[in-house]
Every structure is written in C-alpha cells, then in structure tokens.
Amino acid sequence: MFPASFEYHRVSSVKDALALLSQFGDEAKILAGGHSLLPMMKLRLAQPAHLVDIGAVHELAQIQEQGGRILIGGLATHHSVETSSIVKAKLPILAECAALIGDIQVRNRGTIGGSLAHADPAADYPAAALALEAEMTLENPGGKRKVKAADFFLDLLTTAVQAGEILTQVSFAALGAGTGGVYLKHRHPASGFATVGVAAVVTLKGTNFDKVRVGITGLGAKAFRASSVEKALAGKASDAIAAAASHAADGVDATSDTYASGEFRAELARVYTRRALEQAVARVKA
Amino acid sequence: MKIAGEQILSAPRQSVWELFNDPNRLSRLIPGCEKLNVLGPDQYEGTINVGIASVKGVYDGKLKLEDKRPPEHYKLLIDAKGKQGFVRGSGTLDLEARDGSSTIVKYAGDLQVGGPLMQVGQRMIEGASKMMLGQFFAAADAELQAAAVGQVARQGILVNFWRYLVRLVRSIFARA
Structure with a gap:
C-alpha cells in the first residue's frame, strides 16, 4: 500500500x-x-x-453568486458545497447531492473539480451537473474555455479535460421560481458510491412540465442525460411520470458487478427516476 | 466476469476472418498493444499497455486459439499478468455473414481478474473492457474498409479513440 x-x-x-x-x-x-x-x-x-x-490555490475553493449564477471553484470540498448558505438557498439539490457523497472524511477532503474531472462512473456529482446543465471552466496555458456538462463526460474516467488543462470552476444557473430539483441515490453499502443515482430538475408551467432534465449516474460507463424520459414528459402533466420513467435505462449498456447486475441497475434507474421526478414536482408545488 | 456482445463490421466474412487471424494487423488494432509475437501455430504472446485516464499498467500475456472452424468460429484462451493483477479466461468469437458486404461479430467470454486491480477497480473493470472492445472494433472497421480499397488505415491510440467516439455518437443518434 x-x-x-x-x-x-x-x-x-x-x-x-x-x-x-x-x-x-x-x-x-x-x-x-x-x-x-x-x-x-x-x-x-x-x-x-x-x-x-493545487491545495494552496485558495481562490479555487470559493463559492460565490454572480449575475444569477452560482460559481463554485474546482477546489471547493463536498463539505463546503453541502454547507454553503448560497448553495443551500439557490441550488438545494446540489447541497443535498454533496451531503450524500461517501462519508464525512471523504466530504472534508474530496473536491467538486476532482470528482468531475475524475469521472468515476458511479460518482454523484456528474448526475447533478448534467441535470443542472452546469458549465465547466477549463484553464490551459492559452486561456480559458467553457464546456457544457452535456459535452463533458465522454466515457469511463474520460472527460473533455485535455492534457495540460485544469478544471477551475463549475458554474450553475440558480434554480428559478417554478423549478425544483431532487437527487436520489441507491447507496453502495461498502463504498458509499451510487449504485445508481438520479438527479431530476423540473420546471412547471401551471400543472404541466415546461422543462425536465434528468441526469443518471452509476448505470453505465458514464453519467448521462435521460433524454427519452425528458422527451416523454414534454408538455405533459405529472400523471405521465410513471410511464416516462420506464425509459430511464433505454439504450444504456448497464454495468454488472458482484454487487448489482445490469438488470438490477436498470430497474433501480427506472424506480429512482420516477421517485426523483415525483419529489421534484412536489417541491415546486410546495 | 462475463462479457458478451456483438458488433457489425462492414466487410465480407472471409475478410473479417483473415483479419482476426493475422497477428500483424491485429497488433495495430488492439488498444495499447506493444507487441504480438507468434509462438507456434495459433499461439501468441504479447504486451499490452492499458491506459484509461490515470490508471495505467503493462500486461504480458499468452493467447491461444482453439476449435477453429474457418471462417466462422474460434475459441480464445488468454492468460495475462501485470504488476497490478492478472486476467485469465476464455472466450468465443463467431462470425455471421450479414450480407455480402458486412459481418456480424459475436463474442462471449468469461474472465477471472485478480490482484490489486480487482480491489479498487472492481467497479470499473467491466466498463474498461467494454471501452477497449469498442475501440478495437472501431479500429477493425477502419482497417477493413481501408483494406477493401487497397490501403492501410492509420492506427494509433488517439486516432482509434476518435473513431470510437464517432461510432458512439452515431449509435446514440441511431437509437433516438
């Protein structure tokens, strides 16, 4: 060791x-x-x-609000995201997601930039970053570039971060009125990683869905947006959730391991997607 | 760990069979393959440098082909070892003519993985295998298409990874 x-x-x-x-x-x-x-x-x-x-580059650990966006430095620990008053007020789903990562030792040391750049297939943050349509800032000797979450996760442990680049900031739009989000996970009992984790962010117009974003982690080699679920809910009312959630694992080559078979993971994805969507809707209505 | 799947390659079955029996061409298609030498009839030894993000390792192994039925089937026995663990197991490869110009490749295998690799990588090993298989088939398809017009395709980890991503994106759109 x-x-x-x-x-x-x-x-x-x-x-x-x-x-x-x-x-x-x-x-x-x-x-x-x-x-x-x-x-x-x-x-x-x-x-x-x-x-x-980069532990001594303190400005990378800051969490701030600027023009309706929440800017989180790559070095912000899971614990500081979980307890940040800005995040709790403007992006409660992200604070909840951070609180579910690993254990307190991991949350005290682990960082949002490290987790996203490492792109573990069962990490929690990628699901939330996808559902919240986060934007990653990558710095290289030539300057900065921004990559949307949807274009960031390429494959197992593989992201858009190129050799010689550093993920310095993650930017999120604050959740507006009529929008609610929930992150739910089935926790691996030993590692604390997500066997499957689902982040659902919904915007309602009256009683119908105006916008639905679902990010799923743990199911396959990388976290992804469940676009078939999102499409099935467009313009519909919340009674369409159960049918839409049944598409959560569509087209994904589900991972099997000694703890959970691919079939079990796919079923978890469908069930947790339904629950996350229902709870997200309840939050908007509350 | 069990692995199974199928891929479509755009070449007639005979060409695919020849490719899958040609160590010189295969060595350029296998992700990270540093060498693949012939030990005897249907026996090979080789070295693979596996690298996915910061997880890197060199594995030396032996490969044996059995139960050959040209041009449709063989069994593959693998025994590889590296500093971080070992991989042992067997698999089968079946080629089915889809039509005159394309072939369905079906593969199935059962692998034992052990050592430190298993301790931390247990969750990742299946994903890593799928990723490498995906890169291999993307490279094989490019090789077959180039061979059909009498050329040699450019191979290399970056080129093959790019091909793999292009295929991945296409397959996502094909589903939608």
Missing part, C-alpha cells in the same frame, strides 16, 4: 500549476483532495511521476 515514488510540487497559483503540467506532460497529475487519485496510487494502478498539489 505504498505508492511508487513521485516528485511533489506545491503551487500557489493556477499559472504555476499549468506551467508544471506543460513541463511534465503525461507524467504529471493534478492533486486536489486526493480521494480518488491517492487510493489508486497506493495500489500502483496510477503511477504519476509528478504530483502538482
């Missing part, structure tokens, strides 16, 4: 981190909370020659 030897670099700015990334290329990894990277290094599944610790 000892990692292979590596060089440790502690930087105090994004600029310095980017310089080290371009210097060492493939050999360097960014260290944020270290709750995905370090376990893999201890088992020597990952053996980066250089670790670039």
Whole structure:
C-alpha cells in the first residue's frame, strides 16, 4: 500500500500549476483532495511521476453568486458545497447531492473539480451537473474555455479535460421560481458510491412540465442525460411520470458487478427516476 | 466476469476472418498493444499497455486459439499478468455473414481478474473492457474498409479513440 515514488510540487497559483503540467506532460497529475487519485496510487494502478498539489490555490475553493449564477471553484470540498448558505438557498439539490457523497472524511477532503474531472462512473456529482446543465471552466496555458456538462463526460474516467488543462470552476444557473430539483441515490453499502443515482430538475408551467432534465449516474460507463424520459414528459402533466420513467435505462449498456447486475441497475434507474421526478414536482408545488 | 456482445463490421466474412487471424494487423488494432509475437501455430504472446485516464499498467500475456472452424468460429484462451493483477479466461468469437458486404461479430467470454486491480477497480473493470472492445472494433472497421480499397488505415491510440467516439455518437443518434 505504498505508492511508487513521485516528485511533489506545491503551487500557489493556477499559472504555476499549468506551467508544471506543460513541463511534465503525461507524467504529471493534478492533486486536489486526493480521494480518488491517492487510493489508486497506493495500489500502483496510477503511477504519476509528478504530483502538482493545487491545495494552496485558495481562490479555487470559493463559492460565490454572480449575475444569477452560482460559481463554485474546482477546489471547493463536498463539505463546503453541502454547507454553503448560497448553495443551500439557490441550488438545494446540489447541497443535498454533496451531503450524500461517501462519508464525512471523504466530504472534508474530496473536491467538486476532482470528482468531475475524475469521472468515476458511479460518482454523484456528474448526475447533478448534467441535470443542472452546469458549465465547466477549463484553464490551459492559452486561456480559458467553457464546456457544457452535456459535452463533458465522454466515457469511463474520460472527460473533455485535455492534457495540460485544469478544471477551475463549475458554474450553475440558480434554480428559478417554478423549478425544483431532487437527487436520489441507491447507496453502495461498502463504498458509499451510487449504485445508481438520479438527479431530476423540473420546471412547471401551471400543472404541466415546461422543462425536465434528468441526469443518471452509476448505470453505465458514464453519467448521462435521460433524454427519452425528458422527451416523454414534454408538455405533459405529472400523471405521465410513471410511464416516462420506464425509459430511464433505454439504450444504456448497464454495468454488472458482484454487487448489482445490469438488470438490477436498470430497474433501480427506472424506480429512482420516477421517485426523483415525483419529489421534484412536489417541491415546486410546495 | 462475463462479457458478451456483438458488433457489425462492414466487410465480407472471409475478410473479417483473415483479419482476426493475422497477428500483424491485429497488433495495430488492439488498444495499447506493444507487441504480438507468434509462438507456434495459433499461439501468441504479447504486451499490452492499458491506459484509461490515470490508471495505467503493462500486461504480458499468452493467447491461444482453439476449435477453429474457418471462417466462422474460434475459441480464445488468454492468460495475462501485470504488476497490478492478472486476467485469465476464455472466450468465443463467431462470425455471421450479414450480407455480402458486412459481418456480424459475436463474442462471449468469461474472465477471472485478480490482484490489486480487482480491489479498487472492481467497479470499473467491466466498463474498461467494454471501452477497449469498442475501440478495437472501431479500429477493425477502419482497417477493413481501408483494406477493401487497397490501403492501410492509420492506427494509433488517439486516432482509434476518435473513431470510437464517432461510432458512439452515431449509435446514440441511431437509437433516438
């Protein structure tokens, strides 16, 4: 359980981190909370020659509100998202999602940027980021670019973050009037990861759906938007939820492992999608 | 771990069979394959450098083909070991002519995976296998299409990953 030897670099700015990334290329990894990277290094599944610790780049840990958007620095821990008064007031679904991640030790160290950039197929944040249509800011030596959540998760552990880039900020639109969101997960009893997790964000116009966004994690190799569920609900009233939720696993190659078969995961996705949608509607009406 | 699936390759069955029996061409299609040497009739040894995000590992292994029925079937025995674990198991490959110019490839296998790889990667191993198979078939399709017009397709991890993404996107739209 000892990692292979590596060089440790502690930087105090994004600029310095980017310089080290371009210097060492493939050999360097960014260290944020270290709750995905370090376990893999201890088992020597990952053996980066250089670790670039961005823990001292304090401005990356900020959570702020600006022009109707909530801006969360990549280094914000799950605990700070969970307890932030801004997030609790404007994006309660995200605070709830953060509160369900792992255990208190993981939430104290793990970061939103680290979780999203690592793209574990069973991580919680990706479902919420998809349903909330988050926008990721990626910084590279040439400047910044923004990537929408829908274009961010490419495959197992694979995201739009290119070599030499750092995910520095995640931006969310605050939930407006008539909009409610819920994140529900079936928790893996040992790891705390989502066997399946569903984030549902709905906007109602009168009694009918105006906009529905469903993000699902844990089911396949990457988190995804359940567009067939969303389409089935367009313009409908809430009595259409049960039928629509039955499409939650459509077209997804569900993961099987020793804990949960693919069939079980697909069924969890359908049931949790229905429950999340029903609870999201109840929130708007409350 | 059981793996099963099927893929359609746009080439006649005979060409697909020849490709799946040609170690030189296969070595360029298998993601991360560093070498694939012939040990004897239907026996090979090779090295694969597997890399998905920061999880990287080098695996050395032996590969044996059995129960060959050209041009439709063989059984594949695999025994590979790396610093982070081992993979052992067997699988079958069946080729079915879909029409004169395309072939359905059906594969099924049962693999035992052990070592540290299993401890932390248990949740990921199936996903990783599917991802590598997807990249392999995307590369194989490109190779077959290029061979049909007398060319050699460009292969390489980045090119193949790109092909794989393009196929993925197409399959998503095909469903919608």
